[in-house]
Amino acid sequence: MAETPDRQANQRDLEEGIQRDFSQSMSYGDYLRLDVLLAAQQPRSEPQQHDELLFIIQHQTSELWLKLMIHELRSARALLRTDDLAPALKRLARVKHIQHTLTDQWSVLATLTPSEYAEIRPFLATSSGFQSAQYREVEFLLGNKNADMVKVHAHDGDARTVLEELLHEPSLYDELLAHLSRQGYAVPQRLLERDWSRPHTSDPELVDLFAQVYASPAEHWGVYETCEELVDVEDAFQQWRFRHLQVVQRVIGHKTGTGGSSGVDFLRRALDLTFFPELYEVRTRIGE
């Protein structure tokens, strides 16, 4: 009997042992909880707007990557605390790739025209990315501490607790400075014991310390490599902020934000923020 292509395929699957019955064992969808994940896209527009699914998925995928970024940053911070520099650097290498993915994915949302967004925007009401607890977690982990930002989460006990805790803990940079001090570097004491809920501000003595590291990298290779890794992370963070600004500008122009801010002007001011000021200041000193 001549075999149909279907019968041939079935036969091949059987020979290879490919499983088709998952009534009693774990499938792909079971493991990944796709029932929960794929039920979480709930457009609110009436009548339903074609582009709302893009808007929701862009944000949900961003939040998933932020979740992984937080996991890696927390781990990197813990590894610095125990002076395990090499694995900490491995974590940061992954963080950078996540950041690049987050930045690249702006191009998908940039296909949303102002007219298309105008159909969705009324249904967003007072919600805004400004209220992203995970984004704030990343900012706090990297050192941009701001107690006012926790207030936005007063209505959400879990997010509030996490942010309150992070606010009062040392950031990744604070832990690097403590690590350097333990390695014998002359980190000023005022940077090792301070109110962690305040952002780190630039310290001239730390610039001097980094100037020595950058003057002879070979003698301080671990520190030098870590510093450059942190500059990569800050650079990548700024690229994300800039792409956000560009997309916001092309989609809503100079409208005020649903979160209550001035919109584009507010986002532009964030481009002046720096997590690791000394690592940028030291650049002026190199080669002098």
Ligand code: HEM
């Ligand atoms: C059409 C798309 C978007 C528009 C028009 C938009 C607009 C804005 C505006 C105007 C703000 C300032 C706060 C406010 O008053 O609302 C803001 C903040 C923010 N947005 Fe978006 N956004 C868009 C997409 C996204 C996406 C995809 C994300 C990814 C998670 C995101 C994350 C954030 C975050 C984290 C903030 C707070 C930034 C900070 O505090 O420095 N936004 N957005």
Ligand SMILES: N[C@@H](CC(=O)c1ccccc1NC=O)C(=O)O
């Ligand atoms: N702030 C935006 C609204 C917005 O973009 C938004 C609303 C709900 C969920 C995520 C959002 N994205 C980032 O701010 C606006 O003013 O149009």
